[in-house]
Amino acid sequence: MSRRTALGPGDDCAILAPSRAPRLFTIDSMVEDVHFRLGWGTPEKLGAKSLAVNLSDIAAMGGRPTACVVNLAVRAGLDMRFFERLYAGMRSLARATKVDIVGGNVTRADKLGITVALLGEVGAAAMRRDSARPGDEIFVTGTLGDSALGLRILAGKLSAPGKTRRALVERHLSPTARLAAGLALARMRPVPTAIDISDGLVQDLGHIAERSEVGAEIDATQIPVSKEYRTVMGDDLSLALGGGEDYELLFCLRPGRSEAELGRRLGVQVRRIGTIVRGRRVLVRNARGRTQPEVAGWDQLRGRL
């Protein structure tokens, strides 16, 4: 526990020291047979991922995570060793990202479920979804679609050669929240517009479009994909556009920043993929013209493993 935590687990509530910074607050959940199947990865990776998906929300606002509470829904058939390993994975990522796990609750259920509520702090200005303007350039960190491919491999819907398979599966099981990139972005002025890509590029860009009351045009040739993605998908960009669970940052800036400058600043590969325009629609431009993509993204209410 850091000095920010006055009282950790074991009482009715945790007590956190006062803080002068505005606070961020978010919650996210992973449910067995909806978001994961047991046996796909280790309990440690599952524990870490259930924290990482929340860290990604803090990263998207440009904040620093501080403290979390965990609700564990446990089912019959899982032994204490399983939960020790799950918790060890979560604790290890928490330590690496300076998060105190300050409390929790355990309940019975039919399926394993891990819900994390995470607090963070943010400096003078948080990055929001509602500040994009026509003319802004749209950027994305890392590569897209790898996690969706890893999921399909794990679900037995797709096969890939050994090394490719391992790389894609790892992207799915162990996503990296772009915390350092988020902090670097939030120091820029004017403050960028940002979101993390959890539902899929087109759907999450749609969230920026909706909240900012703008449209967006993506250049399909600029979508960053990994060599593993190319190996499996060739020129098919559908999972890079709508796969989901990338946990990369999607952000919009006033024009004039180079990919190279941003990459140095953020410590991660950055690609310019399009432009904010008037209107409300998210369009993808490729050799055949501009189309409104039909990718549904990862809609959690309809999604199937």
Added chain:
Amino acid sequence: MSRRTALGPGDDCAILAPSRAPRLFTIDSMVEDVHFRLGWGTPEKLGAKSLAVNLSDIAAMGGRPTACVVNLAVRAGLDMRFFERLYAGMRSLARATKVDIVGGNVTRADKLGITVALLGEVGAAAMRRDSARPGDEIFVTGTLGDSALGLRILAGKLSAPGKTRRALVERHLSPTARLAAGLALARMRPVPTAIDISDGLVQDLGHIAERSEVGAEIDATQIPVSKEYRTVMGDDLSLALGGGEDYELLFCLRPGRSEAELGRRLGVQVRRIGTIVRGRRVLVRNARGRTQPEVAGWDQLRGRL
């Protein structure tokens, strides 16, 4: 939303204004067929209760609740109207207790589950579980065992005449978090030791005993029960001692306070039920002597509806 909330739902995180007070942080969950069955009460009552069980944790620390995030695990077969009503019930209690619902997340699941993570603020000193000393007197608010009876009536394991039935069922479906009593208690010096009774009197007193490294002796003749409890249970105190989900406050004070004075101060009936002693055991004294009660309390991992 209050002025404490700079940005509510709709972005990656909520943004809360800075605060100079120490903060409380807690999480609790209600799962279908573990904590409730649909059809037992209205969706509104279910929504309110899933917030109330968290408010009770803030009350037990002597704090003021401020903001919450909600994770909703939804299953097939429940329509939008159901969730609107559930949310209306939660929002209504949130408004009454000055809580901002600042964010949420929705996931699919096999069973309905409502998880609330709640923040609060606390004044100079929070009430903890670890400060009881031998000689302290043990008090409890309200009456005990009603909720456990209501649960058994709802589960069809018990019957009761109409008015009694309705009163007991209502105690189970619509618990009241003792927020005002908690605030009043936390202003006393020395700061009381406190916990809310969610697992059952004996089990929760055991939590105080464990954290404070003391024992406790309860006088069975002083356990407060309602006339509805007497109607159904007669002299059997087992559900008052170990029923659970009372959401009353259990607290320990240096000797010398009268029930009447405390009742006025806390705005609720207060009963002195025993004394903190040396040792580690929680004993119940009745006409036949002192015994270690066998009530297991509401152990969520073993409990069955």
